[in-house]
Amino acid sequence: MIVSNKYSADCEQCFGLCCVALPYAKSSDFAFNKDGGTPCRNLQTDYRCGVHKNLRNKGFRGCTVYECFGAGQMISQVTYNGKDWRENPTLAKEMFDVFPIMQQLYEMLYYLNEALSNDDTQPIHKDLKHMVAETERLTMQDPKFLLELHVPTHRAFVNGLLLQTSELVRAKVKNNKEKNKQNKVLKGKDLIGANLRGASLIGDNLRGVLFIASDLRDADMRMTDLIGADFRDADLSGANLTGSIFLTQAQVNSANGDSNTKLPSTLNIPNHWLK
Structure with a gap:
């Protein structure tokens, strides 16, 4: 199976959104507390992590297990057309609020495309392709639309197809x-x-x-x-x-x-x- 790199993080094309928008608490996964909307103290002016190569050793194991599935670069380069939150502070809060919504949509796209790449899902390929197209359509909407989107409703439709995918893939093994x-x-x-x-x-x-x-x-x-x-x-x-x-x-x-x-x-x- 081949899953497109389109649905994985490209930090070079992102304005460090996960390092700012998301909160975390001091724990075995993070070395200190951080509020949502506040830049991590390790985030540099070029939007790169200053301790990226040593995240685990520096107490940031939680950062190594996070995946935006490509939502970061989508928001940075498409939704906001290259406008970053430092140079455009009036957009910052909105951008940070849109980020987790886009992340969920891109996570769904990751799973849907994996399902499409599996030969066992041929019987539902038409439905999967339709859901990919619909989910991609949602990702192209403006921030106001995204902030009003009821993600759980769309996720329910996606999950129905993922459950069918699971049954089809596991069918032969289950019978054995x-x-x-x-x-x-x-x-x-x-x-x-x-x-x-x-x-x-x-x-x-x-x-x-x-x-x-x-x-x-x-x-x-x-x-x-x-x-x-x-x-x-x-x-x-x-x-x-x-x-x-x-x-x-x-x-x-x-x-x-x-x-x-x-x-x-x-x-x-x-x-x-x-x-």
């Missing part, structure tokens, strides 16, 4: 697992700190599962639906996630693993896994 009485749908389950080493989860619906700090070493997670699954501090060493769907680089970055972890071809082994 019918004899396994222990196979359960884990959607929405709390598996924080669970010992799942070597578990056979192939073809399972793992949407929204909390795998925080779980032991998933050598687990078989092929052809699973991983949309929204929380892998913070989970150990994926040796796990096989090939063929899994709706897994993002941000989710992978939040986990631990090693060079033996098998990921979908569109994702990369994070640098901190190799140290």
Whole structure:
């Protein structure tokens, strides 16, 4: 599967929106508190992060697991036509308020395009293409329209197609697992700190599962639906996630693993896994 780079952050084309618009609290993920609409003290005048290469070591692990899916450059270069918030302070608050809305739309586009790239979704390709076109249309609207957009309503339509995608992709594997009485749908389950080493989860619906700090070493997670699954501090060493769907680089970055972890071809082994 090939997911377009159009739906990943291009920080060179963005005015550091995630470093300003979003709030965060001092924790294991962030070294200090920051209010929404306030620039991070690490943000430089050129809109680049002064500690980007050392975010984890400097206490900003949370920054390494955030993904705007391309919303930042869209707002910076298209919605506001290259007008930045420093030179145009009257636009700043509006720009920061539009950013999370655009981020949600671009996240949906990321998932929809992944669904389209999968051969198993041929039966719903027409519907997927229509939803991509409609979502892209929304991203091209002006700030006033976007601020009034009821995102949950549109997300519900998108999610219906993503659920169909999940069923189509996992169908063959699910049929092969019918004899396994222990196979359960884990959607929405709390598996924080669970010992799942070597578990056979192939073809399972793992949407929204909390795998925080779980032991998933050598687990078989092929052809699973991983949309929204929380892998913070989970150990994926040796796990096989090939063929899994709706897994993002941000989710992978939040986990631990090693060079033996098998990921979908569109994702990369994070640098901190190799140290």
